Amino acid sequence: MGNSSDGRKVCPVCMHHCALLEGQYGRCRARKNENGKIISVNYGKVTSAMLDPIEKKPLARFYPGSKILSVGSFGCNLFCPFCQNHEISMAGQTEIGWQDVTPAQLARLASGYQNAGNIGVAFTYNEPLVGYEFVRDTACLVKQNGMKTVVVTNGSVELEILEEILPYIDAMNIDLKGFTEDYYRKLGGNLNTVKAFIERAAKDCHVELTTLIVPGENDSKEKMEQEAAWIASLSPEIPLHVSRFFPRYQMTDRQATEVRQVYRMKQIAEKYLKYVYTGNC
Template sequence: MKDIEGRAAAQDFSGEEPRDLGADHAVCSICPHACALAEGQTGLCRARVAEGGQVVDANYGRITSLALDPIEKKPLARFRPGSKVLSVGSYGCNLRCPFCQNASIACAGERDVPWREIAPAELVDAAASLVTEGNIGLAFTYNEPLVGLEFVRGTARLAHERGLVNVLVSNGYVNDGPLHEVAPFIDAANIDLKGFTQSFYDLVGGDLATVKHTIEVLAATPSCHLEVTTLVIPGLNDSDQEIAEAAQWLASLD
């Protein structure tokens, strides 16, 4: 496994979806896309690269956005209201929502957006220095955090050691193994349930069942406060039936 304090340099994948071309390809384990990559190739998310026979996070420590935000902006309505959180984002995402509000970084690769390197310990130090200004910890947000799982996991562990909380804002499109790796370090999460039909997830390039599983796992994690957001788009995911079914399912979890 790649050391969590290291990162790899990525190359563009020319926008093509990776295909399994044989045993010389490494398969990414982060999400159901299971990108099969030759050495140096970058996955669909544009954040993970094949290096040394494994797929690692090329965006490790590459920060595109850093801001002290109100917790309600994540959005979290019922977790430490009135507090602030140091929000951090990189580049890359494993979905392709045509309505993305952060497309300039979420759909970007390493050459498409300015970034600077910040090590986990440095980021945690910055968060701790802002406690006097109302900061409670770190929020992994803006792009899809879990395409940089190694960075999130390592940084979140250090944040807990300093008594800080960790917030995850994610599309929930992640495999069960990586989800369970990071869940113990997450104190609050907001998962984007983009719609409640597979046809809607076909539009954005994902899978409803996977996102539902993520929500179920986090809802059952005692140490994690969970909220769910749906961006309602007229004509796409706003039917009375779909909204009612989503609400009924969420209510059934807890």
């Protein structure tokens, strides 16, 4: 995508297609029109880094028992009112502390932790694909070092962006927030974009999905039936994590999801899927 009629540059990364004047930031806070080009302002700006169990991504069927160096930056193109990482996902570069790290430095750091059980790098915590260039460049080097790469994403980016990173990614956990367009609109997203992303990613890398069950929002049995049936139409072996909601950020007006409701959702999904896991229970 190029210029709009008034000279704005259109960002090609996600479904928002922000049309930005010179110096203007996109809705994700991580991309900007600078000197007539859309750039990633969070390239190499690491806000969080931790050696995590792979199960925390969550990935249940990808090198279980291992650890992975998990890194995040800032920015996100959705606006989930329950975001547990809102301090960085809803922040811009002047609102959060960060450290500049090059792809080569991060790849070396990951290699240095191999003796601690590290298998590679996971791009996570904020939405990594609003800064997909850093993911692509780093993942390429990590792969060259014989290590694994993981992306934890909301899947709300265009397929052209996915194609740029997919050759370098071994596994993804993709949020499937719910299964209605209305719910996705509330979160600033688009269900069809995510479905297309999941379908394409599942062809070329290991994919697991996560659905956070929010009371009164996406806890319908019928919608879980539809969601699980759709996932199974891609492959019944795609793992689904059904996760329990706790009050967070701007959504402290309701109670945590009842544990029994999470298990009801699991039972429904298991009619279609081979691997269904509960989270936060």
